[in-house]
Amino acid sequence: MNSTDVFVIGGGPAGLAAAIAARQRGLRVVVADGARPPIDKACGEALMPDAITALEGLGVTIPAAEACRLRGVRFLGSGLSAEAAFPGSDPGLSIRRTALHRILIERAEGLGVDLLWQSAVTGIASQEVRLGKRTIRARWIIGADGVNSRVRRWANLDAQSRTNLRYAFRRHYRVPPWTDRMEIYWGEHVQGYATAVSSEQVCVAVASHNPELRLEESLRALPELNSRLRGAETASTERGASSANRELRRVWRGNVALIGDASGTVDAITGEGLGLSFSQAAVLASCLSSGNLAGYQEAHRRLARRPLLMARLMLALDGRPKLQRRILQIFRKRPEIFRRMLALHIGTISPFHLALDGLALGWGLLTA
């Protein structure tokens, strides 16, 4: 094969989603990734209900046996806890990255996407992708090569604003799950996330501004989470990653478009990175099939707005233990506020509606 309609650089979740969506529109698609599947990565492994809806649009169904249901979110800290269920009847899911990767590959293969593994892309030209000595012609080139994207640099799309760079670590523990919520544990300068990924494993991630603060040490600052894990065997090695709110000035140029973490990121605390890339895939494919990438920019910005807002709201609590405590107390006393925040988070109400009932003002006062 010497030519294709769409060449996707990076076969992580965003690249595979982009490939599936483009193939659904009848385009010929090649994906190349330097690694070999199943590809693992530091991740909280939670898919919010809106991510499941986006996956359904791609024709991807996650078998019940591969995932755990997530019914909402629980905040814990200072000996307090507050929780809210997802609105509606659709739960979120938590699933091992490796299982999600396999399921996405199966769907892409089923649609006839050409997948090239252990095939690092070494450069691009106007309508060409280079893999070492091999060259493949492509009408469209998609950069789905993650947070340190080289495609972004090659296409001169690197101009970005980045806020709140944090360092995250994750590991799995062999312990019977104690919750069907995505749990966020608030320490003074570190948060811990726990999600059940099977009947015997929990995924634990921590994030802070301190690159030296690895998982074990972070857990000591999160006593409630630490006590859940006491004596549990570890089931995976510790993996690290950076986490930040990053917005690019542009996400396309000429015939090159970026998707997923290559196109900007939202902090891990939102649990929205994957869902965002699945939604981006659908709009990107629609722009490709109409032959015009200009609409992708605005749609991309619109999709990122809500998770970025939620990340900023939640990170306003970081390093402010008194405020964390106050918010937890308010969420316990007025659970409907937490429920509406969660509904905003997953996109079932708009910030406009939230503002209408005065909650935005309340939240603003609390975070002032």
Ligand SMILES: Cc1cc2nc3c(=O)[nH]c(=O)nc-3n(C[C@H](O)[C@H](O)[C@H](O)COP(=O)(O)OP(=O)(O)OC[C@H]3O[C@@H](n4cnc5c(N)ncnc54)[C@H](O)[C@@H]3O)c2cc1C
């Ligand atoms: C600690 C942490 C917790 C998170 N928790 C959640 C969560 O609970 N829920 C959620 O939805 N999101 C979460 N996220 C975000 C989510 O993990 C990312 O948004 C998601 O992995 C982005 O996928 P991607 O395909 O864009 O990038 P990646 O998964 O990084 O994939 C990029 C791929 O490109 C390949 N590649 C790179 N360069 C080349 C090249 N030159 N040639 C060929 N291939 C190349 C790589 O091998 C890789 O496979 C979390 C992130 C962090 C850091």
